Amino acid sequence: MGLTLVQAWTHAKKTLEAAGLAGPVIDARLLVEAAADATRTDIVTDPYRPLSDAQEALLHDYLARRVKREPVSHILGRKGFWKIMLTVNRNVLTPRPDTEVIVDEVLKQTAERQAFSILDLGVGSGAILLAILAERPAAKGLGVDVSEEALAVARDNAAHLGLAGRVALLRGDWADGLADANFDVVVSNPPYIAAEVIETLEPEVREWEPRLALDGGPDGLDAYRRLAPEILRVLKPGGLFAVEIGYDQKDAVEALFREAGAADVRTIKDLADRHRVVAGAKKPLETGA
Template sequence: MTLTLVQAWTHAKKTLEAAAISGPVIDARMLVEAAADATRSDIVTDPYRPLTAEQTATLEDYLARRVKREPVSHILGRKGFWKIMLQVNRDVLTPRPDTEVVVDEVLKQTSEHEAFSMVDLGVGSGAILLAVLAERPAAKGLGIDVSEEALAVARDNAAHLGLAGQVALLRGDWTAGLGDASFDIVVSNPPYIATDVLETLEPEVRDYEPRLALEGGADGLDAYRVLAPEILRVLKPTGFFAIEIGYDQKDAVEALFREAGASNVRTIRDLSDRDRVVTGSKNPLERMS
């Protein structure tokens, strides 16, 4: 049976709805577009265009994988974030709109042609670092991750975005080996899910995303306990940080940064009005340790 674009979309929506997939309309459209090499405009303006047998088979494969709760980003191998398109796979977190709050804060605190140094701790796919550098051509960035597989994804993304000249990517354990007062800006989206909460997550996250990038210990705060004093150590005087948190971790993470000596500590909410990013600065009068 030959499917047209509109029939394929209807079929895909019904298949995903029957499997109780969240957001079936958008997922169906994205999978049809990818399988049929079509655009959203094509579905509207040329709805009766037939799919080839190969395209139909590809769509059925995509739908079968999605029904098994494989994320669309993994099926297609890409995910849009901020204003860039990133390659993603099972070795990195799929970037989410919540994390764009970090990017937004860095861009608000800097100007377009400002030259500054920035480090992204736990760089993953490179989402935060590359989204910022794409809009700050005079800036330089360092991305650090303990996973060599994640760094390979970030390297590919930097190359495809034409940003390899602005970026260095290194394997490491957070700030180990970094000098004091080295960076103007520090960003991070560390693992912050409490261990006993991991099994309650949706299968798309629990079964397909790297646990190393998710699990934050018994209370979800293990990474912040390490990062708070170390971020203050590697920040230059007057430098600032922006760190993603879980929606219920504001008070605990703010306290850790204040105890480490941070100034102007506050929390920014995301578009869902949930606490999402703790930011602050290094007091220039603070004695260097």
């Protein structure tokens, strides 16, 4: 007789623990759920349900791939972010909870039924842009990315979420070619890891994430040097921006946006109490007395 759900979970946890992987309990549960077409509730309420031979074989394949440090998101081809589920692969960054700080900030600064335009520079899987549009039904967005492969993932996600009618996706080099003062909100999660640091990252990132989305140049700030003036150029007066940063880049990135003329520049921390998002605004037009 094959493995039951609870046996499969125990086996998966032990396999991942033996391989020295962090977070084996969660990874094991996710892989068992996917392989056995089960839910977390099934594992608790029907723990002795047997896996079929095909499900057991699939689980063993998943575990072998995870032991080789392939991310769970790539094995399953999906990742939850904010309140949406996204298709992901090695052509895009796997969305992380830290990036939800951008979504949270934009939602705090906008009203539920507010009509506004939002630009996501380096849109990747579409995580930030689509999570915001899913919460703001009157908003419309443009996502720009230099990678056509990443744009294909974003298009797929927009379609599956029923948001394709409110999203345009464009291949481009940051904001090059975009009109001045055209967006109410601009967001971005650019590459910000110093080039020499990339080889020290965990294999799940170093070997599976797109280098283009990681490498921020010698000091990790190359993208911000371009983005700060460009974001201020394409924002409407009074418009908002929010960009993700590395935990130690607060002062440098704030300075770049202030030099570009931004107002109300501030840094927001993530749930781990690390500096994570620099936000601010384009100065509104002055009105005569």
